[in-house]
Amino acid sequence: MAHTAKQKDYFPYLLLVPATLVMVAIVAYPLFETFRLSFTNTSMSPKYEYVGLANYEKIMSRRFPEVIARTFYWMGISVALKMLIGTLGAVLLNAMVPGRALFRILVMPPWVIPIAIGVFIWGWMYNGQFGMLSGMAQRIGILDAPFEFLAYKNSAFMATIVTDVWIGVPMVTLYLLAAMQSISKDLYEAAWVDGASRFYRFRRITLPLIIPSIATMALLSAIATFNSFDIIWILTEGGPRGATTTMIIDTYKTAISRFKYGEGAARTVMIVLFLGSFTLVYFMLLSRLAKRSPNNAA
């Protein structure tokens, strides 16, 4: 842009002022505050003292490492399921069969509705005495008595994951579908002329070309899953006996329910460190993908 580049121009910075102000006030400054508060014993009263690394020592010595492990376990299963179901869904919706336009519309609802409301519905379905899932399982004969899904450690853990997958799958599906549709039709035709079977074409053309998209999406949904709050809070509040307490839930309980802001802030710093490293990997992945195919760059 010759016109603007020559003179010293403050106009672009001016354009960024509103967005930057919001970011500084709502994100950057609070992040800095979290970091500062993590070295204090802040609680309800306005007075507090700096306590050095005490908060970090406290969380490392107690059950927090277990919470970290559980968070990654929860996230790992959820993301794996989302990618698996999402990829299968995208393959199905990519098939050139009558009705596919309608199928694509029908995939989206779990993602566009308020998360909390979707979770209310699942809360009913998991209801042990009268809920649909327990009832259906008894009808089919899998269960012979009512089963309260959210009352036991393992089933509550899986139930929250299933709901998280339900909310995340539409996005993964449509994203991978878009990636599949951006593959040149010529490739398939050339392979078809050579007599390659449908499965062979999928394995040798579709799959290699969408692997970068799968990787990008897996990382993005890992980040979203790591941040997940509504689902667990509404279904179990982290219970039973801590079975679904992820880092986000644990932090919220410490800070907001028990007013230990200092300890909560130290936990948040750990979360930010994890999210920061995911973000770093994400940007590295993007720049590697951009280098590999120059016309694919942002």
Next chain:
Amino acid sequence: MLHKYRWYEYVLIYSGVAVFLTFVLAPFVEAFVVSLRPLSSLFSIPYRFITDEMSFDAYFTMWQNVPLLWMYMLNSFFIATVVTVLGLICIIPAAYAFSRFEFPARNTLLGLFIAVNMFSGAVLIIPLFKLMQQYGLLNTYFAMIAPGTAFVIPTGIWLLRSYLVRIPKELEEAAWVDGAGKIYTLVRVIIPVALPGIVVVTITAFITAYAQQFIYALTFNSVNELNPLPVGLFQFFGRQSVVWNELMAASLVGILPVLFVYVFLQRYIVAGLTAGAVKE
């Protein structure tokens, strides 16, 4: 032909689609059926999908039993609308700057904005809570609007920027040559041309803002009259005996606005949500 399937392939595809869509849509069907059933039949064993005496009663009684229901719905709508408007005020100029001007640190700044997407409200809840407490902002609409706004901006900038870079530069250069000011050019030349892109950003921001009100309202607000729908209904969800048919009816009515927007504008939404990372 390339896209001709054999009969068993059709069977395979359609049954796959059926299983997939059942997983996605079954909860909605169940919620609807539950909203039609009287409470007495909900609390009966064994489980039955269809029962006698199905009616739309819950859709009428819920307004009496949840007196603030219409308030919750209006609040949700109001919060999402204000978040969207404030978001656009930040997004449009910023996206214009990133798409049209060369300036030092441009890519770093854009990267920083995108990085904000990696955090959620849950991460910032402690300092935001303390700050709002300090400035007396708890229990106000502002407390629920401000954090929502921050989290629609990064995606919005990213979406609109990728739209603006495709508009030919000659357009605004011509305006400048004619002596138009830069702000005038943005408002009178760029924004009208970029309108389809702005529509996508607006819808995406609105849906995001409508979908993600729970944690802010739960934490920053304890005045029931100000609650958005998810938190308003959550109070009933937590009780010992939940009035499930009314809760489901209220939930379904609450998601109608977004479903309505979605059905009519789904082409834009899918484009908006997926364009974030798949680039042309």
